[in-house]
Amino acid sequence: MGLFDIFRKKKNNVEPESTTNSESLSESQFETLSQSNSETTTSSALTQPVMEQVGLVDEREADEWSKALDKKSEAIHDLPESESESEDEIERNEQQVYDEGLKKSRTGFAERFNRFLANFRTVDEDFFEDLEETLVGADVGFDMAIKISDELREEVKLANAKRKEDVRDVIIKKMVDLYEADGVNEDTQMHFAPNGSTTVILFVGVNGVGKTTTIGKLASKYQQAGKSVLLAAADTFRAGATKQLQEWGERANVPVVAGKEKADPASVVFEAVAKARDEHYDILFVDTAGRLQNNVNLMQELEKMKRIIQREIPDAPHEVLLVLDATTGQNALQQAKLFKDSSDVTGIVLTKMDGTAKGGIVFAIRNEMHLPVKWIGFGEKASDLREFKPEEFVYGLFKELVS
Numbered sequence: 383m384g385l386f387d388i389f390r391k392k393k394n395n396v397e398p399e400s401t402t403n404s405e406s407l408s409e410s411q412f413e414t415l416s417q418s419n420s421e422t423t424t425s426s427a428l429t430q431p432v433m434e435q436v437g438l439v440d441e442r443e444a445d446e447w448s449k450a451l452d453k454k455s456e457a458i459h460d461l462p463e464s465e466s467e468s469e470d471e472i473e474r475n476e477q478q479v480y481d482e483g484l485k486k487s488r489t490g491f492a493e494r495f496n497r498f499l500a501n502f503r504t505v506d507e508d509f510f511e512d513l514e515e516t517l518v519g520a521d522v523g524f525d526m527a528i529k530i531s532d533e534l535r536e537e538v539k540l541a542n543a544k545r546k547e548d549v550r551d552v553i554i555k556k557m558v559d560l561y562e563a564d565g566v567n568e569d570t571q572m573h574f575a576p577n578g579s580t581t582v583i584l585f586v587g588v589n590g591v592g593k594t595t596t597i598g599k600l601a602s603k604y605q606q607a608g609k610s611v612l613l614a615a616a617d618t619f620r621a622g623a624t625k626q627l628q629e630w631g632e633r634a635n636v637p638v639v640a641g642k643e644k645a646d647p648a649s650v651v652f653e654a655v656a657k658a659r660d661e662h663y664d665i666l667f668v669d670t671a672g673r674l675q676n677n678v679n680l681m682q683e684l685e686k687m688k689r690i691i692q693r694e695i696p697d698a699p700h701e702v703l704l705v706l707d708a709t710t711g712q713n714a715l716q717q718a719k720l721f722k723d724s725s726d727v728t729g730i731v732l733t734k735m736d737g738t739a740k741g742g743i744v745f746a747i748r749n750e751m752h753l754p755v756k757w758i759g760f761g762e763k764a765s766d767l768r769e770f771k772p773e774e775f776v777y778g779l780f781k782e783l784v785s
């Protein structure tokens with residue numbers, strides 16, 4: 383089943399009284415959609431995986447970690463952890479987090495589409511130009527916008543479309559299809575060290591994107607899931623960074639290895655890796671600085687850290703996660719290119735999704751970067767960080783936009 387079919391199926395399971403679930407929207411309903419503040423609640427949803435996961439270091443172990451984590455995120459959300467809790471309830475909770483976190487983007491997309499379709503008369507060259515502009519404005523990325531409009535030119539269904547909602551449905555289906563096609567073989571799993579040895583995860587990204595916060599959230603998740611966690615405060619560049627990480631450490635009840643202000647970050651990393659290995663910690667998260675005198679220095683610093691980690695634990699780091707701030711749109715993409723070119727990024731953490739009205743960045747990252755989004759941040763609380771689920775994301779973004 384394709385991603386769009388999953389989307390449709392989820393939509394058909396939504397409460398029947400929902401306005402947005404009606405098979406066909408009237409013109410006036412359609413025009414007023416973007417002004418509607420009412421949020422629909424989803425009911426049962428599918429758990430079918432969208433794409434195959436490949437290349438796990440140790441499939442059984444990764445599965446075990448993932449299960450422990452899933453169980454804990456539900457507990458964090460104050461769901462009763464009773465034996466009787468059904469899969470539907472767990473899934474609904476996950477979908478609710480996505481629904482709430484994507485509210486701004488959903489409304490933003492609806493407004494852009496409605497503005498674009500308000501002038502719809504016929505599918506001509508102006509139509510495609512306006513469409514490209516609309517998509518670029520939603521942070522879908524220039525390449526993806528052109529790709530969508532090029533493919534839609536060939537689409538007979540679009541050429542014959544008379545009603546605005548049909549046009550809109552064809553466009554969204556095309557976006558979802560292209561997104562899915564770009565994600566074949568994408569590996570969204572977290573990788574862990576085999577045989578219970580220490581897993582090292584390095585976080586990179588420019589300053590202010592949410593690295594320290596993400597580490598705090600993950601530390602708390604894994605710690606509560608029963609794993610022993612150690613943090614390394616290797617961002618010695620920014621005065622408050624170590625303190626901030628220590629606060630997260632205290633909150634999560636997790637120790638932090640820190641150096642003096644302006645100390646060599648590599649020495650902090652060395653100390654932390656040695657401690658993690660010798661004391662058999664399950665997982666070490668390494669916070670790094672996002673701001674040095676220039677990019678070359680920044681990249682050299684990261685390289686040096688990696689060498690030190692590898693000297694102590696040869697198969698580490700098991701993940702290099704690039705943290706990107708979703709509200710910065712094209713800037714985030716530029717950063718991704720910079721880091722991808724110079725460090726071996728294995729995945730992306732997309733933060734502040736709750737703060738943007740242009741959720742299209744997820745499409746641009748997959749289309750242009752071919753890097754998997756592994757985690758997504760919907761707020762500042764530990765429980766607001768979620769594993770990235772493409773089907774939940776697509777549904778949360780478009781559920782009110784497809785008839």
Ligand SMILES: Nc1nc2c(ncn2[C@@H]2O[C@H](COP(=O)(O)OP(=O)(O)OP(=O)(O)O)[C@@H](O)[C@H]2O)c(=O)[nH]1
Pocket residue numbers: 587588589590591592593594595596617620623626670671672673733734735736737758759760761762766
């Ligand atoms: N709304 C929202 N805010 C977030 C999210 N993630 C992080 N933040 C906020 O973003 C701000 C910056 O986060 P930090 O974790 O300090 O960023 P950093 O990348 O470590 O910054 P440097 O230490 O300067 O490199 C903080 O105020 C966080 O609370 C999120 O998913 N949603």
